[in-house]
Amino acid sequence: MSDQSSSRPSGFDRRAFMAGAAGSALVPLAARAGTQDARAPLAQDPALPVDVTLRVNGQDKRLSLDARTTVLDALREHLKLTGSKKGCDHGQCGACTVLIGDRRVVSCLTLALAAEGQEITTIEGLATSDRLHPMQQAFVDNDAFQCGYCTPGQIMSAIACVKEGHAGTDADIREYMSGNICRCAAYPNIVAAVKQAAPDIMKG
Amino acid sequence: MRPFSYQRATAPDMAVQALSAAAAVNNSLTQATAQPLAGGTTLIDLMKLDVMRPAAIVDINPLAQGWSAIDPGGENLRLGALAKMSDVAAHEEIQRSYPVIANSLKLAASAQLRNMATLGGNVMQRTRCSYFRDVSYENCNKRNPGSGCAAMDGVNRMHAVLGTSDQCIATYPGDFAQALIALDATVELTGRSGTRSMPFSELHKAPGNTPDIETILQPGELISAFVVPGRWPRSVYLKARDRQSYEFALSSAAVALDVQDGTIKDARVALGGVATVPWRAREAEALLKGQKFDDGLAERAADAAFADARGRQHNSFKIALGKRVVARALQQAVTMEI
Numbered sequence: 001m002s003d004q005s006s007s008r009p010s011g012f013d014r015r016a017f018m019a020g021a022a023g024s025a026l027v028p029l030a031a032r033a034g035t036q037d038a039r040a041p042l043a044q045d046p047a048l049p050v051d052v053t054l055r056v057n058g059q060d061k062r063l064s065l066d067a068r069t070t071v072l073d074a075l076r077e078h079l080k081l082t083g084s085k086k087g088c089d090h091g092q093c094g095a096c097t098v099l100i101g102d103r104r105v106v107s108c109l110t111l112a113l114a115a116e117g118q119e120i121t122t123i124e125g126l127a128t129s130d131r132l133h134p135m136q137q138a139f140v141d142n143d144a145f146q147c148g149y150c151t152p153g154q155i156m157s158a159i160a161c162v163k164e165g166h167a168g169t170d171a172d173i174r175e176y177m178s179g180n181i182c183r184c185a186a187y188p189n190i191v192a193a194v195k196q197a198a199p200d201i202m203k204g
Numbered sequence: 205m206r207p208f209s210y211q212r213a214t215a216p217d218m219a220v221q222a223l224s225a226a227a228a229v230n231n232s233l234t235q236a237t238a239q240p241l242a243g244g245t246t247l248i249d250l251m252k253l254d255v256m257r258p259a260a261i262v263d264i265n266p267l268a269q270g271w272s273a274i275d276p277g278g279e280n281l282r283l284g285a286l287a288k289m290s291d292v293a294a295h296e297e298i299q300r301s302y303p304v305i306a307n308s309l310k311l312a313a314s315a316q317l318r319n320m321a322t323l324g325g326n327v328m329q330r331t332r333c334s335y336f337r338d339v340s341y342e343n344c345n346k347r348n349p350g351s352g353c354a355a356m357d358g359v360n361r362m363h364a365v366l367g368t369s370d371q372c373i374a375t376y377p378g379d380f381a382q383a384l385i386a387l388d389a390t391v392e393l394t395g396r397s398g399t400r401s402m403p404f405s406e407l408h409k410a411p412g413n414t415p416d417i418e419t420i421l422q423p424g425e426l427i428s429a430f431v432v433p434g435r436w437p438r439s440v441y442l443k444a445r446d447r448q449s450y451e452f453a454l455s456s457a458a459v460a461l462d463v464q465d466g467t468i469k470d471a472r473v474a475l476g477g478v479a480t481v482p483w484r485a486r487e488a489e490a491l492l493k494g495q496k497f498d499d500g501l502a503e504r505a506a507d508a509a510f511a512d513a514r515g516r517q518h519n520s521f522k523i524a525l526g527k528r529v530v531a532r533a534l535q536q537a538v539t540m541e542i
Contacts, residue, residue, distance in 0.1 A: 068207065091248075109244050114263050
């Protein structure tokens with residue numbers, strides 16, 4: 001609500017605009033550099049960006065981020081990895097799901113600073129140059145999407161669902177995929193895709 | 205979201221010190237200017253909504269090494285406050301000896317959120333009252349003490365029927381806390397003067413005239429562990445909700461029974477989704493103890509649990525629903541094979 005950096009005027013390329021807005025927003029903030037809070041000597045000045053190294057899809061990425069930046073915004077706005085989608089931005093829809101370590105999480109409620117030192121895997125990190133990940137292929141084979149907006153989150157969540165051992169039955173898949181909302185309601189095909197990919201993924 | 209300073213606490217002392225230093229200028233704890241960050245699933249959400257406005261975030265995740273153990277080995281079950289909901293729900297010994305705990309966690313939130321959220325953060329989650337979460341409503345006694353309550357005569361279908369006051373009818377939204385309160389758990393707190401333990405039932409405060417004060421936690425104090433005495437293999441968590449998965453409870457019941465030779469030796473009943481705080485239904489327990497189980501007994505216990513319930517315009521259905529949830533949970537607990 002008060003997040004000025006996320007204002008979204010329409011009518012021209014939103015992504016390019018946001019990249020520009022995010023960059024320029026740092027200038028006045030940095031210019032206010034100054035007093036350190038004496039009571040909390042380890043805390044940084046909230047007006048200053050913080051240097052952080054995120055490990056994303058096997059590569060270290062050095063960034064200078066406002067402390068408020070979530071992993072989702074760091075990926076999309078700073079690293080140009082726009083596969084992870086911003087749906088609700090409140091942890092309710094699952095479109096932003098990524099893996100941190102081997103756990104699926106919602107990147108919109110994860111602060112980038114708190115994810116430092118951990119392995120982040122996004123939808124962009126799944127395929128090799130000539131081959132889709134088995135879960136990606138299964139989503140294609142089973143027509144497991146319509147508009148596709150929720151799909152990156154569905155796929156990341158589905159991979160974890162299988163690895164957690166929660167893809168044994170249709171009921172289990174539905175229950176453990178319930179954190180990923182699909183407003184096109186491609187659910188039956190998503191269940192089919194997860195079932196198809198599960199044996200391949202479990203084989204490693 | 206408003207700006208904040210971020211720091212990592214690598215030792216409990218450091219976390220307590222950072223939180224209490226910033227807390228010295230606080231009004232009430234839950235509006236504190238410094239907040240600990242664990243899973244962040246409530247905190248970051250409410251900061252984006254401008255409901256919580258901390259100037260300092262103290263990331264306590266580095267404390268997980270010492271504070272996330274799941275230890276069912278001794279006479280008591282000990283759960284570190286930074287254990288993840290998903291890990292506790294998936295733990296085989298918890299599923300076997302404390303199904304009410306495992307299922308209260310498994311039926312909460314989504315797989316992603318359970319991977320993030322910790323036990324300590326889970327019991328501290330804030331109400332889902334839509335007027336509390338929407339700052340365009342000025343009148344919320346929890347957010348703005350003395351401003352009134354928009355829910356009283358608003359859309360209050362999700363609100364509480366037990367433990368309410370004329371200041372606040374916001375529902376305590378969690379599931380796990382009902383299991384803890386039913387099993388007489390202890391909560392261990394770490395603060396400026398070291399560690400203290402108290403009954404978990406004393407952690408949350410009913411709204412009364414101060415709905416902004418939700419717990420007895422002191423400035424800088426953190427939940428470090430929960431301890432559950434005994435084993436409760438005959439226990440159930442039943443949750444009724446608008447959707448089959450990934451939804452808060454309209455009404456839930458945590459039930460644990462000790463049945464010997466057909467007689468109920470001990471009974472524990474706690475209610476979720478219907479009360480302002482984790483709610484122990486001792487009147488229901490008293491009716492059950494020493495009795496042989498039958499459906500009539502379950503219904504009388506359910507009636508007793510809701511004897512003091514007061515509905516408002518849209519939530520009176522929770523009284524009828526809640527009674528059925530209690531009765532069914534008791535039936536399930538009695539008939540489960542252990």
